[in-house]
Amino acid sequence: MTQKKRTFTILVLGMILGVLAWGAFNWSLELTNTEQFCISCHEMRDTPYQELQETIHFSNRTGVRATCPDCHVPKEWIYKVIRKIKATNELYHHFIAHDVDTPEKFEAHRLELAQHVWKTMKETDSRECRNCHNFDSMDFDRQEERSANRHEEAIDNGYTCIDCHKGISHHLPEGYEPDTPGGDDEGDDNEEDE
Amino acid sequence: MKMKTTVIAALMASSLLISLGTTAFSAEKVASLRGTHDITAKSKKPSKKKLILEEGGFERSYKLQPPLIPHKVSKYRITIKNNGCLKCHDKKHHKREHAPMVGRSHFLTRDGKKLDHVSSRRWFCTQCHAPQLNARPLVKNEFEGWSPCKREECYR
Secondary structure (H helix, E strand, O other): OHHHHHHHHHHHHHHHHHHHHHHHHHHHHHHOOOHHHHOOOHHHHHHHHHHHOOOOOOOOOOOOOOOHHHHHOOOOHHHHHHHHHHHHHHHHHHHHHOOOOOHHHHHHHHHHHHHHHHHHHHHOOOHHHHOOOOHHHOOHHHOOHHHHHHHHHHHHHOOOHHHHOOOOOOOOOOOOOOOOOOOOOOOOOOOOOO | OHHHHHHHHHHHHHHHHHHHHHHHHHHOOOOEOOEOOOOOOOOOOOOOOOEOOOOOOOOEOOOOOOOOEOOOOOOOOEOOOOEOOHHHHOOOOOOOOOOOOOOHHHHEOOOOOEOOOOOHHHOOHHHOOOEOEOOOOOOOOOOOOOOOEOHHHHOO
């Protein structure tokens, strides 16, 4: 009987501890998942944050905003944890390597950094954009003609947001060549009548 | 002593004149683009104007006019490193974006040499091309365009 009771107490205690640990884990996950946290590093405050402020994702007609984690950290728990583990790499560069700690160094690495983000977004079919935007909810009649045209193409051909919308929230890196999909690339009708 | 009183009198007279002068001046209404609105009073709040989206582009009023921009532009940045407009209007990309290519003059250098990329003289697009707001002109304007001039005919 007492044996059973003991097992029971241990189980209950374990559960409580478990819940607490779990809570603490998620709590710290959430603490590090705010814009305030992201821009507590000057690397992020000095460049990406300043640039974001010029864009529609910072201030717009309806007053709905996107913060850093909205675009850079997945919403689903398991992807979020994976992203957080990868972020230790960023801590390494901040605390030890110091290779992006001035705007100049940041600029020098920007193409590489941006390419990482593009690659990830391409692989996830722009999952973070789609947490807020959705083709099904877009009223093409209320968009500019050139937006609607391209979006119809995108749906037909399975293009993803980041294929066309690079540089929507930060300045594009030097050396970036526009590479939106569709049509023929070398459209050269420059010579037709000369 | 005599000298001193004269100086003081002269000073007083001139300051009186100056103060009279300034009151007379500020009482006078000056007509400007704000009408005869008192200079020191607060301006009337201007109404907010919406950008005009013109499908197919605006008509041009004369040959070699830099065409007006028929779409939103606030999201495009032009910096030393990148030009957001060329994403759609460059020779290489305009077809897939269904956008007109920049004018051929944009590839010429100052001495008429033809480049394979947009000349630095034409880098800052918004120096010549501007979007339009739905606003009435502040001053009456009797300018008449050079005949109805459509995109195709008007160019070159």
